[in-house]
Amino acid sequence: MSRKVIIAGNWKMNKNAAEGKALVDELKAICSNCCCCCEADVVVCPPFTTIATVVEAVKGTAIKVGAQNIHWADNGAFTGEISGDMLKSAGVEYVIIGHSERRQYFGETDATVNARLKAALKYDLIPIVCVGELLDERENGKTEEVLTRQIRGGFEGISADEMAKTIVAYEPVWAIGTGKTATPDIAQAAHAHIRKEIAGMFGSDVAEKVRIQYGGSMKPDNARELVAQKDIDGGLIGGAALKAASFAGLVKEALGK
Ligand code: PEP
Numbered sequence: 001m002s003r004k005v006i007i008a009g010n011w012k013m014n015k016n017a018a019e020g021k022a023l024v025d026e027l028k029a030i031c032s033n034c035c036c037c038c039e040a041d042v043v044v045c046p047p048f049t050t051i052a053t054v055v056e057a058v059k060g061t062a063i064k065v066g067a068q069n070i071h072w073a074d075n076g077a078f079t080g081e082i083s084g085d086m087l088k089s090a091g092v093e094y095v096i097i098g099h100s101e102r103r104q105y106f107g108e109t110d111a112t113v114n115a116r117l118k119a120a121l122k123y124d125l126i127p128i129v130c131v132g133e134l135l136d137e138r139e140n141g142k143t144e145e146v147l148t149r150q151i152r153g154g155f156e157g158i159s160a161d162e163m164a165k166t167i168v169a170y171e172p173v174w175a176i177g178t179g180k181t182a183t184p185d186i187a188q189a190a191h192a193h194i195r196k197e198i199a200g201m202f203g204s205d206v207a208e209k210v211r212i213q214y215g216g217s218m219k220p221d222n223a224r225e226l227v228a229q230k231d232i233d234g235g236l237i238g239g240a241a242l243k244a245a246s247f248a249g250l251v252k253e254a255l256g257k
Contacts, residue, residue: 003211005227006167006234007251008043008066008128009241010096010215011050020050024057026244036251037062040234043094043128044241048082055091066094066128069102072115084123094126096236098154100173110153117154121162128167128236129154130215131194135174143172144193151197160202164209168194169236175216177238184225184232187214191231220249227254 015023024044031037045066046054055065071081087095097120098113113129120127131150133143147170155163170190172182182190191212199207214226215236226232234254240246 003209003233005040005254006043006211006213007040007237007247007254008045008094008096008169008213008235009237009247010068010099011044011046011241012068012101012238013047014242015046015050017050017053020046020054021057023242023244024054024063027063027248028057028061030244030248031061031063034252034257036248036255036257039255040251042251045094045096051087051090051092064093065091066096066126067092068096068099070095070097070116070120070123070125072112072119074119084119084125087125088123092125094128094167095120096128096130096169098150099130100132100171100176104173110150113150113154114156117158117166121158121166126165126167128169128213130169130171130236132169132171132173132176132190132216138172138174143190147190147193148197151194152201155198155201160206163198163202164206167211167213168198169213169215170194171215171236177217179217181217181219181222181226182214184229187226188229188231191229195231218250220246220253223250223253224256228256 043064043066045068067087071083097116102108117127133146137146175182195207211233213234213236214232218235219240
């Protein structure tokens with residue numbers, strides 16, 4: 001089965017509205033003479049306050065907009081939070097859930113990931129659910145155990161159809177923002193394990209449809225080899241998404257061009 005490559009840029013807490021627009025304008029200029037953004041799904045995920053400007057800036061292009069978090073409630077007394085309805089009405093199509101920085105600094109657990117995932121699905125947003133092990137978990141041979149726990153907890157109680165449209169991002173925490181990329185073999189082994197777990201929960205047809213991105217110091221010069229692996233269907237990109245040339249170059253490499 002061939003799965004469409006998906007590259008998403010997570011801008012994290014970078015780029016105010018003017019800077020976000022400038023980045024998208026540069027991307028559009030680079031992309032005007034190629035069709036990489038049509039051959040792959042290309043998503044940019046700005047901070048909440050930059051979303052409206054970026055939604056406007058990508059109009060007329062194939063670039064999609066994602067958010068970096070979603071609350072599980074529809075509305076109410078949740079100071080500082082943003083609901084699925086708010087994201088949807090702002091023109092957002094994707095949402096990152098359970099990024100390791102949220103697990104590490106903001107108390108995100110598999111149970112809250114699951115609640116946010118259900119909210120995203122309810123509002124017809126495409127979830128990008130992040131999983132991945134810490135360095136000491138890898139060094140102690142616990143990678144598969146951690147991934148299994150995150151997948152079973154994170155995806156509990158959703159339907160097979162919902163799983164099929166959900167995107168998973170495998171992000172080994174030791175590779176995020178460190179310049180240490182997982183080798184293609186290490187990444188492929190983790191992706192294969194994730195797909196096997198999804199097959200166990202939802203069946204192998206669904207598992208074959210689910211797109212699994214790699215994230216962790218992915219750049220133009222390693223994207224091609226990573227995405228060439230059987231179970232790697234794209235990337236979730238941090239640092240290299242903050243400059244138009246590297247993000248566009250990475251999309252091109254991931255497509256093998
Ligand atoms: C990320 O934070 O999702 C990420 C992959 O970051 P970087 O590409 O900078 O390692």
